[in-house]
Structures are given as structure tokens and as C-alpha cells.
Amino acid sequence: MRRRQLFLGLTIAFSALVSSVCCHNVTSGETRTEVNGSAFKFGSFRKQFHRLYEIGSEESDRRHRYFQDATKRHAYLNSFSAAPQSARYGINQFSDLSQEEFRDLYLQAQTSRAPCFSGPKTVGLPAKFDWRQKAVVAPVQNQQACGSCWAFSVVGAMQSVHAIEGSKLEQLSVQQVLDCSYKNKGCSGGSPLWALDWLKQTGVKLVPQSEYPYKAKTGICHFFSQSHGGVAVTNFTAHDFSGQEEAMMGQLVERGPLTAIVDAVSWQDYLGGIIQHHCSSQWSNHAILVVGYDTTGDIPYWIVQNSWGTTWGNEGYVYIKIGGNVCGIADSVAAVFL
Known part of the structure; x- marks a missing residue:
């Protein structure tokens, strides 16, 4: 139980840090562009990984939110990767899962x-x-x-x-x-x-x-x-x-x-x-x-x-x-x- 609480606490802190890094001083126009771009990427993701949930459904909306969270996470993770051989993070088959779902x-x-x-x-x-x-x-x-x-x-x-x-x-x-x-x-x-x-x-x-x-x-x-x-x-x-x-x-x-x-x-x-x-x-x-x-x-x-x-x-x-x-x-x- 203690380990689970620690994990959730770290996840919340990590998400907050990502939000502050990625969303600082973003204008409303930039926000619309980001959301539209995310929707386009999400459509490509669904096609590439054969996701069958219906657009506009509750599940689709939830998966899209997880997908948006993932793209913010990728930006944060990649900010540490300066050397040519460093790890790269981005969209893959797990990008529409929450971190808790992935773990479970x-x-x-x-x-x-x-x-x-x-x-x-x-x-x-x-x-x-x-x-x-x-x-x-x-x-x-x-x-x-x-x-x-x-x-x-x-x-x-x-x-x-x-x-x-x-x-x-x-x-x-x-x-x-x-x-x-x-x-x-x-x-x-x-x-x-x-x-x-x-x-x-x-x-x-x-x-x-x-x-x-x-x-x-x-x-x-x-x-x-x-x-x-x-x-x-x-x-x-x-x-x-x-x-x-x-x-x-x-x-x-x-x-x-x-x-x-x-x-x-x-x-x-x-x-x-x-x-x-x-x-x-x-x-x-x-x-x-x-x-x-x-x-x-x-x-x-x-x-x-x-x-x-x-x-x-x-x-x-x-x-x-x-x-x-x-x-x-x-x-x-x-x-x-x-």
C-alpha cells in the first residue's frame, strides 16, 4: 500500500512538472494549434495501432486525454537527452494508456x-x-x-x-x-x-x-x-x-x-x-x-x-x-x- 501511494504521489508530481514545463506562457491560439495537432496525431495513432474505439465515444475521449498526457511526458523526458546516443521517447503502442493502466x-x-x-x-x-x-x-x-x-x-x-x-x-x-x-x-x-x-x-x-x-x-x-x-x-x-x-x-x-x-x-x-x-x-x-x-x-x-x-x-x-x-x-x- 505504501509503495502504491508513493507511486501515485510521484506520478502526480511528475505530471505537474511536465505541465509547468510544457504549458508555460502558451497563448490561446497556440493552445488551439496544439489541440488540433494532437487530434491529428491521435487519428494517425489509432490507424497505425488499429484502435477500434469510436471517435466521440467516452472511451475515445479518455484515450485521447491519455495520449495528450503522453505527448507532454515525451517532451519532458526528451529534454534530458542531449547526447546523440541518448534514449528517445515518443508515441508507441502504449501512448493511449494511463501510467497506472500501463503499470497494472x-x-x-x-x-x-x-x-x-x-x-x-x-x-x-x-x-x-x-x-x-x-x-x-x-x-x-x-x-x-x-x-x-x-x-x-x-x-x-x-x-x-x-x-x-x-x-x-x-x-x-x-x-x-x-x-x-x-x-x-x-x-x-x-x-x-x-x-x-x-x-x-x-x-x-x-x-x-x-x-x-x-x-x-x-x-x-x-x-x-x-x-x-x-x-x-x-x-x-x-x-x-x-x-x-x-x-x-x-x-x-x-x-x-x-x-x-x-x-x-x-x-x-x-x-x-x-x-x-x-x-x-x-x-x-x-x-x-x-x-x-x-x-x-x-x-x-x-x-x-x-x-x-x-x-x-x-x-x-x-x-x-x-x-x-x-x-x-x-x-x-x-x-x-x-
């Missing part, structure tokens, strides 16, 4: 505390590393209106490690984890670490996605016999790498893509570039898959696969600055063993 639909990962990493650092790390270039990362998926990011991140790590070990890259069933991981809440949220612990303790084998397809809603668990083929987790590690992101880079290279939990509130408006601001740590709410890094440019960054489809971000990916635990990306990081 997509930011449902539960935070699980992990011990601080105390192992040795890997020496001789390459300046750039990307598991996608080794053809062991499956295509970007779309969780749709279901809080299943926690399941997508776990399954993404499992299918990559399976391929790294020599098997054919194959999409495994996210729906199986969603339906059967009794420690979690299906589309209402969950923790990657709880899911991994469930997989380890039960020895459940994940079957291919083709055998147990994704439905974007929680269903009844479909059990398979132990003789049925599939991929099982034998163990996993979970650590807090805050202040030790170089060690996290070593884990990525040695273990494969990593599951992580981040603060993704500002990702509602993300279009591309490297996120360096607008994220907190210790307030994680969304699970993702870290597949690589690049330290060759002016701004070193993590390469992160998301589960919101390829129309979001950098074709479904987001880049996050390495160092400073941006978005809390190093707070709770897991590596999978099969």
Missing part, C-alpha cells in the same frame, strides 16, 4: 532479493559481446495484455542455454510456466526467481511452444509425463551485481543470457537509444533478458530483450547504460543451468 498491465514482476555477488571477476572480457550473433537467442515475443514478463525472461534464458549447449534453438512454452508455476500468479505477476526455484525443485520439463502455445491468459496446468521430452532446470544462481556490473558482464559471457528485474515505468514511452536517466533502482517491476553488452562507444550499454513485441523500442530491444545500476538492472540477476 505490464509491470507485474515481483522483486526477489538476491545476495551480493562475491565471486571472482572474469579477466580478458571482450569489449563487445552479443549472444544473438551466435544464433542462440530466440526472436522477440509479445506478452500482450498479460503480466507474464517473469515467465518470458525465464523461458528466454532456458532456451538460449539449451542452444548454447549444442541443441537446436527452439522456443519453449511460456504458457506452461504461466499455468503451472504455483508459486506465482500467472498473468497477475510473478518472480523469475520463484519460477526458477519451482522448475528446479519439481524437475518439470518445459515442452516446445508448439505443444503448449501462448494464450496471454492464465489457464489450467497441462501436465506431461516424466518420459515426455523437454528441457529441465538443474540449478540456477541469483546475485545482486550493483556496483559490480563488470562481474555481471563476465557472468553473461560465461553462463549465457541472464534474467533480470528492472524498473520499467519510463519504458512506456521508449522509442530507442541508450537509457541513462528516468529509472530507479530498488523499485523493480519488470523482468527482461540481458543478451549482450557493448563498451566500444562513448556510452557503454547492456543489450536487453523485452517481451512487448518488435514494434516497441529497438525492434523489441532496449539499451541500458552500463554503470550506476541504471533501472536497477543489476539488483537481481539470475543465470540458468540445465
Whole structure:
């Protein structure tokens, strides 16, 4: 409850700040131009993202207000992005959702505390590393209106490690984890670490996605016999790498893509570039898959696969600055063993 009050308080303060930044000294003529321009953009948005609500309806009016709020937010967020590689914020498939709706639909990962990493650092790390270039990362998926990011991140790590070990890259069933991981809440949220612990303790084998397809809603668990083929987790590690992101880079290279939990509130408006601001740590709410890094440019960054489809971000990916635990990306990081 306290966290919800804090979130709402920050949202109200943020909205007030955006209004003061964007609307100071605006004349009535400028206001009409802005409203008309917004209406035009909203019409283009509805067409691009196939929104079916009827113009003039109560829902349409409400969505238009959220859309206008989003455009003001974009101006504020982009005011921090001076460098060429900085993150860009603008209109995407989430622009007609309120911030609270977005959070309730997509930011449902539960935070699980992990011990601080105390192992040795890997020496001789390459300046750039990307598991996608080794053809062991499956295509970007779309969780749709279901809080299943926690399941997508776990399954993404499992299918990559399976391929790294020599098997054919194959999409495994996210729906199986969603339906059967009794420690979690299906589309209402969950923790990657709880899911991994469930997989380890039960020895459940994940079957291919083709055998147990994704439905974007929680269903009844479909059990398979132990003789049925599939991929099982034998163990996993979970650590807090805050202040030790170089060690996290070593884990990525040695273990494969990593599951992580981040603060993704500002990702509602993300279009591309490297996120360096607008994220907190210790307030994680969304699970993702870290597949690589690049330290060759002016701004070193993590390469992160998301589960919101390829129309979001950098074709479904987001880049996050390495160092400073941006978005809390190093707070709770897991590596999978099969």
C-alpha cells in the first residue's frame, strides 16, 4: 500500500512538472494549434495501432486525454537527452494508456532479493559481446495484455542455454510456466526467481511452444509425463551485481543470457537509444533478458530483450547504460543451468 501511494504521489508530481514545463506562457491560439495537432496525431495513432474505439465515444475521449498526457511526458523526458546516443521517447503502442493502466498491465514482476555477488571477476572480457550473433537467442515475443514478463525472461534464458549447449534453438512454452508455476500468479505477476526455484525443485520439463502455445491468459496446468521430452532446470544462481556490473558482464559471457528485474515505468514511452536517466533502482517491476553488452562507444550499454513485441523500442530491444545500476538492472540477476 505504501509503495502504491508513493507511486501515485510521484506520478502526480511528475505530471505537474511536465505541465509547468510544457504549458508555460502558451497563448490561446497556440493552445488551439496544439489541440488540433494532437487530434491529428491521435487519428494517425489509432490507424497505425488499429484502435477500434469510436471517435466521440467516452472511451475515445479518455484515450485521447491519455495520449495528450503522453505527448507532454515525451517532451519532458526528451529534454534530458542531449547526447546523440541518448534514449528517445515518443508515441508507441502504449501512448493511449494511463501510467497506472500501463503499470497494472505490464509491470507485474515481483522483486526477489538476491545476495551480493562475491565471486571472482572474469579477466580478458571482450569489449563487445552479443549472444544473438551466435544464433542462440530466440526472436522477440509479445506478452500482450498479460503480466507474464517473469515467465518470458525465464523461458528466454532456458532456451538460449539449451542452444548454447549444442541443441537446436527452439522456443519453449511460456504458457506452461504461466499455468503451472504455483508459486506465482500467472498473468497477475510473478518472480523469475520463484519460477526458477519451482522448475528446479519439481524437475518439470518445459515442452516446445508448439505443444503448449501462448494464450496471454492464465489457464489450467497441462501436465506431461516424466518420459515426455523437454528441457529441465538443474540449478540456477541469483546475485545482486550493483556496483559490480563488470562481474555481471563476465557472468553473461560465461553462463549465457541472464534474467533480470528492472524498473520499467519510463519504458512506456521508449522509442530507442541508450537509457541513462528516468529509472530507479530498488523499485523493480519488470523482468527482461540481458543478451549482450557493448563498451566500444562513448556510452557503454547492456543489450536487453523485452517481451512487448518488435514494434516497441529497438525492434523489441532496449539499451541500458552500463554503470550506476541504471533501472536497477543489476539488483537481481539470475543465470540458468540445465
